[in-house]
Amino acid sequence: MSAVCRSLSRGVGTAVGAGAILFGFAGPASADEAPPNCTTADMTGVMSGVSAAMATYLFTHPDVNAFFTGLQGLPKTQARDETEVYLDANPTVRAELEAIRQPGRDFRDRCNLPQRAMILADAV
Helix, strand or coil: CCHHHHHHHHHHHHHHHHHHHHHHHHCCCCCCCCCCCCCHHHHHHHHHHHHHHHHHHHHHCHHHHHHHHCCCCCCHHHHHHHHHHHHHHCHHHHHHHHHHHHHHHHHHHHCCCCCCCCHHHHHC
16 A cells, blocks of 8 residues: 555544544534534523622621521521521511522423422522
8 A cells, every 4th residue: 555545544534533523522513402502601690690699688688687597507408498487477578588599499490401400499
Protein backbone atom coordinates (compact mmCIF):
# COMPACT_ATOMS: atom_id res chain seq x y z
CA MET A 1 0.00 0.00 0.00
CA SER A 2 1.41 3.37 -0.98
CA ALA A 3 1.94 6.25 1.43
CA VAL A 4 -0.89 8.17 -0.25
CA CYS A 5 -3.34 5.28 0.21
CA ARG A 6 -2.32 4.82 3.87
CA SER A 7 -2.73 8.55 4.51
CA LEU A 8 -6.11 8.58 2.78
CA SER A 9 -7.23 5.50 4.73
CA ARG A 10 -6.21 7.08 8.02
CA GLY A 11 -8.04 10.31 7.14
CA VAL A 12 -11.24 8.47 6.19
CA GLY A 13 -10.98 6.29 9.30
CA THR A 14 -10.49 9.31 11.51
CA ALA A 15 -13.45 11.13 9.94
CA VAL A 16 -15.72 8.08 10.27
CA GLY A 17 -14.62 7.55 13.88
CA ALA A 18 -15.15 11.19 14.78
CA GLY A 19 -18.58 11.18 13.16
CA ALA A 20 -19.55 8.01 15.00
CA ILE A 21 -18.47 9.53 18.30
CA LEU A 22 -20.20 12.83 17.60
CA PHE A 23 -23.47 11.32 16.46
CA GLY A 24 -23.31 8.44 18.92
CA PHE A 25 -23.17 10.85 21.85
CA ALA A 26 -25.82 13.11 20.40
CA GLY A 27 -28.38 10.32 20.51
CA PRO A 28 -31.68 10.30 18.68
CA ALA A 29 -34.14 13.12 19.12
CA SER A 30 -36.95 11.94 21.34
CA ALA A 31 -40.50 13.07 21.87
CA ASP A 32 -39.92 13.62 25.58
CA GLU A 33 -37.11 16.16 25.32
CA ALA A 34 -37.31 19.06 27.73
CA PRO A 35 -39.04 22.17 26.42
CA PRO A 36 -36.80 25.07 25.40
CA ASN A 37 -35.37 27.27 28.15
CA CYS A 38 -35.16 24.39 30.62
CA THR A 39 -31.40 24.36 31.03
CA THR A 40 -29.56 24.45 34.31
CA ALA A 41 -28.71 28.08 33.59
CA ASP A 42 -32.40 28.86 33.10
CA MET A 43 -33.30 27.13 36.36
CA THR A 44 -30.51 28.91 38.21
CA GLY A 45 -31.73 32.26 36.89
CA VAL A 46 -35.30 31.61 37.98
CA MET A 47 -34.28 30.28 41.39
CA SER A 48 -31.90 33.18 42.03
CA GLY A 49 -34.82 35.53 41.37
CA VAL A 50 -36.94 33.56 43.83
CA SER A 51 -34.12 33.65 46.40
CA ALA A 52 -33.66 37.40 45.99
CA ALA A 53 -37.40 38.00 46.37
CA MET A 54 -37.50 35.76 49.46
CA ALA A 55 -34.54 37.58 51.03
CA THR A 56 -36.19 40.94 50.38
CA TYR A 57 -39.45 39.70 51.87
CA LEU A 58 -37.76 38.36 55.00
CA PHE A 59 -35.70 41.53 55.50
CA THR A 60 -38.84 43.66 55.19
CA HIS A 61 -40.92 41.36 57.43
CA PRO A 62 -38.76 40.92 60.55
CA ASP A 63 -41.45 38.94 62.39
CA VAL A 64 -41.56 36.33 59.62
CA ASN A 65 -37.77 36.32 59.42
CA ALA A 66 -37.57 35.77 63.19
CA PHE A 67 -40.03 32.88 63.02
CA PHE A 68 -38.12 31.03 60.29
CA THR A 69 -34.78 31.81 61.92
CA GLY A 70 -36.12 30.22 65.11
CA LEU A 71 -36.64 26.93 63.25
CA GLN A 72 -32.93 26.45 62.69
CA GLY A 73 -31.61 23.38 64.44
CA LEU A 74 -35.01 21.76 64.96
CA PRO A 75 -35.71 18.27 63.61
CA LYS A 76 -37.30 18.50 60.15
CA THR A 77 -40.63 17.07 61.26
CA GLN A 78 -40.89 19.54 64.14
CA ALA A 79 -39.90 22.46 61.89
CA ARG A 80 -42.47 21.37 59.30
CA ASP A 81 -45.21 21.07 61.94
CA GLU A 82 -44.40 24.46 63.47
CA THR A 83 -44.30 26.03 60.00
CA GLU A 84 -47.73 24.63 59.19
CA VAL A 85 -49.20 25.98 62.44
CA TYR A 86 -47.59 29.40 61.81
CA LEU A 87 -48.83 29.63 58.22
CA ASP A 88 -52.33 28.47 59.20
CA ALA A 89 -52.41 31.30 61.74
CA ASN A 90 -50.98 33.78 59.18
CA PRO A 91 -52.75 33.18 55.85
CA THR A 92 -51.47 36.44 54.38
CA VAL A 93 -47.88 35.33 54.99
CA ARG A 94 -48.68 31.96 53.39
CA ALA A 95 -50.13 33.66 50.31
CA GLU A 96 -47.18 36.03 50.01
CA LEU A 97 -44.63 33.20 50.32
CA GLU A 98 -46.54 31.12 47.78
CA ALA A 99 -46.49 34.06 45.36
CA ILE A 100 -42.74 34.49 45.82
CA ARG A 101 -42.08 30.79 45.22
CA GLN A 102 -44.51 30.45 42.28
CA PRO A 103 -41.98 31.18 39.49
CA GLY A 104 -39.86 28.24 40.69
CA ARG A 105 -42.88 25.95 40.78
CA ASP A 106 -43.97 27.12 37.33
CA PHE A 107 -40.48 26.50 35.93
CA ARG A 108 -40.31 23.00 37.41
CA ASP A 109 -43.80 22.14 36.14
CA ARG A 110 -43.07 23.47 32.64
CA CYS A 111 -39.75 21.65 32.46
CA ASN A 112 -41.07 18.41 34.01
CA LEU A 113 -38.75 18.65 37.02
CA PRO A 114 -39.72 17.39 40.47
CA GLN A 115 -40.59 19.98 43.06
CA ARG A 116 -37.72 20.13 45.52
CA ALA A 117 -38.41 18.66 48.95
CA MET A 118 -38.21 21.55 51.38
CA ILE A 119 -39.77 22.41 54.70
CA LEU A 120 -41.81 25.12 52.99
CA ALA A 121 -42.77 22.83 50.10
CA ASP A 122 -44.99 20.84 52.44
CA ALA A 123 -46.43 23.83 54.24
CA VAL A 124 -46.78 26.44 51.51
